[in-house]
Amino acid sequence: MKLELSLIGMGTGHPDHITRQGAAALNKAQLVLIPHKGEDKAELAALRLSLCRELITHDGAVIATFDMPVREGADTDYLGAVDRWHDAIAAAWLDTIGRHLPDGGRVALLVWGDPSLYDSSLRIAQRLALRTELTIHVVPGITALQALTAAHAIALNDINAPVLITTGRQLRELGWPASANTVAVMLDGQCAFQTLAPAGLHIWWGAYLGMANQLCISGSLAEMGSVIVRERERARAQHGWIMDTYLLKRTGPAHTHHAN
Structure with a gap:
């Protein structure tokens, strides 16, 4: 054939x-x-x-x-x-x-x-x-990371700085990658960010990116981590599935944003 x-x-x-x-x-x-x-x-x-x-x-x-x-x-x-x-x-x-x-x-x-x-x-x-x-x-198509950064209107990387792309399993089992400042996380069905010490971390999370039911949440991990877990479970129960990804930075904007 x-x-x-x-x-x-x-x-x-x-x-x-x-x-x-x-x-x-x-x-x-x-x-x-x-x-x-x-x-x-x-x-x-x-x-x-x-x-x-x-x-x-x-x-x-x-x-x-x-x-x-x-x-x-x-x-x-x-x-x-x-x-x-x-x-x-x-x-x-x-x-x-x-x-x-x-x-x-x-x-x-x-x-x-x-x-x-x-x-x-x-x-x-x-x-x-x-x-x-x-x-x-x-x-090639639009990646989830492109859709995520576009939805939040942010740059993926800081000036002259690297970005590490990893999975939820790796983050959960190995912790925060050594020397990384910005970490993009994919394939995370268990919200591995909950295993990290939240102090000084900022998160940009998105689900159903680019679709009518898009969800975007960002802010300090300490304040927004539980919000993301709750919203993720609600959305998954409503639709029967969820595809999401997120970006973590050691430093980030002081403001917090939560939008649908």
């Missing part, structure tokens, strides 16, 4: 976050894969479907959903669990492609944020190369 797979960054779900290049790649696809993550997260699949309806301008593309495999518990073997999960996702991709494009062709997948930043679509796609003649095209 000969496949051309386009991984298209879709930003945080707003149709304007997909570039013209991304829309063009979507329109070239014969098959668009839509992951379905269960009824409690049906809104995620619905969002991708609405983007396809808005951006695809012809009737030739097949839009096919597939059930997203669930990752096993990873308390003792995180990397192994993720590796097996990626194998299962690649198998789901291949099964869906085989049913709709048995002779191969052009396939597209919309990726949250950008395929290059804390997203595993590229690693999963490489598994297809073991069973197909595969060409991968990547169309």
Whole structure:
């Protein structure tokens, strides 16, 4: 099977976050894969479907959903669990492609944020190369960090200063990175900032960035940490899912802001 797979960054779900290049790649696809993550997260699949309806301008593309495999518990073997999960996702991709494009062709997948930043679509796609003649095209999109800093109207970095990008798991297990002044945190489902000594830390948090239900909270971590935890739980209960990220700095503006 000969496949051309386009991984298209879709930003945080707003149709304007997909570039013209991304829309063009979507329109070239014969098959668009839509992951379905269960009824409690049906809104995620619905969002991708609405983007396809808005951006695809012809009737030739097949839009096919597939059930997203669930990752096993990873308390003792995180990397192994993720590796097996990626194998299962690649198998789901291949099964869906085989049913709709048995002779191969052009396939597209919309990726949250950008395929290059804390997203595993590229690693999963490489598994297809073991069973197909595969060409991968990547169309960059708006990253969650771009959407976050835009929503708060702040710069990501201080003048001539670095930024460290990490995960909630790393922050929780290893603490504040040595010598870091600014830390961007992604993939944090447990609000790892609660494990830090809050004195002198400022946080900029955002969820559903760029969407109608966008949430933005910023201020000193000591004052706003509990507010973020409470608002995050409320929003997740309301929508059935949440995608959020945040930026921490050792120093920040004196003011506090809380906005929807």
